[in-house]
Amino acid sequence: MESVRTCVGCRARASRSSLLRVVAIDSALIPDERAAIPGRGAWVHPTLECAETAIRRRAFVRALRVSGSPDAQTLIDHLQRNG
Structure with a gap:
């Protein structure tokens, strides 16, 4: 059985x-592919919609326990190239 993540x-x-x-x-x-x-x-999810929602809700800040606002440009560029 495969692991489930949120x-x-x-x-979701x-x-x-x-x-x-x-x-x-x-x-x-x-x-981190x-x-x-x-x-x-x-x-x-590897979609711009989910990534932008997470950035807007500051979900990455909470989940990764980082302070301040992380730079999301590398992630956005990756999703635009591969999405």
Whole structure:
């Protein structure tokens, strides 16, 4: 049975393989496609809609326990290229 995670954007539960793990490195949100980067991770559907909702709701800040507002440009660029 595959692991189930909750998308920080839409709050829907989904299988781990259908979500994208995001980590914060130097206050930047970095997509972790292989889910191998050490540290806290937040899970989001690989869509701009869910990512933008999570950014607007400050869900990444809470889930990753970072202070301030993280730079989401790397994540947005990744989703635009691959979405």
